[in-house]
């Protein structure tokens with residue numbers, strides 16, 4: 001969702017999908033992503049499609065769920081016209097932005113709308129992202145009662161100076177109270193951490209990891225800070241106000257995460273994700289990585305149905321206007337050719353613990369990766385390509401070597 005939209009083909013105003021997206025649909029699961037494009041302030045490192053109150057250009061948080069309702073109804077017509085059989089949703093994910101800036105009843109209404117449109121598989125994972133300073137016990141209780149099962153909380157760091165460099169507004173103490181409230185409401189909790197913030201030491205990263213582990217959640221994500229083009233963070237680094245990221249330091253931090261998390265009972269299942277049990281993995285993210293179908297609702301959201309990708313206009317005002325005129329909010333679509341699909345399946349599949357089959361991969365490339373300690377030798381003998389810790393640190397290089405040998 002970050003950065004400009006892809007080029008692609010222009011989407012017809014009624015949002016009709018190309019022929020063939022229905023083929024094999026019965027063998028794929030269906031999920032929904034619901035984008036909530038609002039934040040109180042923009043963090044200096046973030047280039048997600050999100051808007052503060054002064055950037056809304058006439059669009060409004062108060063009427064946002066009405067806009068979503070129109071797209072949800074439209075998605076039903078588009079899928080029906082394309083001959084895609086109705087499948088209940090295997091997962092629903094509210095992401096942002098800051099979904100929890102909206103009142104709980106708005107998120108609940110959006111959930112009811114997708115439930116009415118598609119149905120939801122009993123026991124499906126229903127997650128919302130949340131910033132620690134936006135939720136209360138009443139808020140999470142209301143979500144849990146309406147069927148939400150999981151909260152993904154943006155902790156990022158436990159260290160005030162690191163949070164300040166990231167422009168995070170929350171008080172570190174609010175993370176523990178938010179996790180407690182969510183657990184009391186019966187929700188699973190995942191914590192997002194960021195490492196490699198300019199000026200962050202390995203000891204500070206250790207403190208963040210230890211604090212996150214002490215909160216006793218079943219899932220932790222740890223992302224290396226990406227310095228996105230055009231962000232305030234990038235400008236500060238360019239002006240020399242903050243140091244450049246250091247790859248060696250980040251590698252040490254990743255290894256520390258693997259070490260502390262595994263000792264605390266977490267297992268990695270994707271390069272940046274660890275869970276205590278299989279049931280606590282993010283089903284929704286696995287759906288993306290496994291190439292299933294999903295509809296992404298909201299401005300800038302991307303969808304993927306039967307191998308065709310399409311994406312919505314980015315600004316909430318343009319999104320609302322198109323829907324009010326009875327048009328699809330989709331800006332473009334593309335159906336990647338088989339070579340790009342294969343590249344993508346290597347890119348995504350190699351990052352997960354199950355890995356990918358080595359059949360069809362260049363044997364010289366696989367042998368080279370084993371020799372360099374980047375993939376697991378014994379698993380390769382059984383035709384699976386699975387990254388070692390060193391390989392997880394250099395996952396991009398592994399993909400390059402597999403695809404451009």
Ligand SMILES: C[S@@+](CC[C@H](N)C(=O)[O-])C[C@H]1O[C@@H](n2cnc3c(N)ncnc32)[C@H](O)[C@@H]1O
Nearest residue numbers: 045046048096097098129154192223224225226
């Ligand atoms: C886009 S945020 C949305 C959720 C919520 N607003 C928050 O900030 O926690 C989702 C996650 O993306 C990650 N993220 C955003 N920008 C990033 C960047 N430039 N580098 C690494 N991680 C990033 C953060 O860890 C964040 O928790």
Ligand code: SF4
Nearest residue numbers: 039042043046096097
């Ligand atoms: S709160 Fe989350 S979505 Fe909003 S600007 Fe910060 S990182 Fe981005």
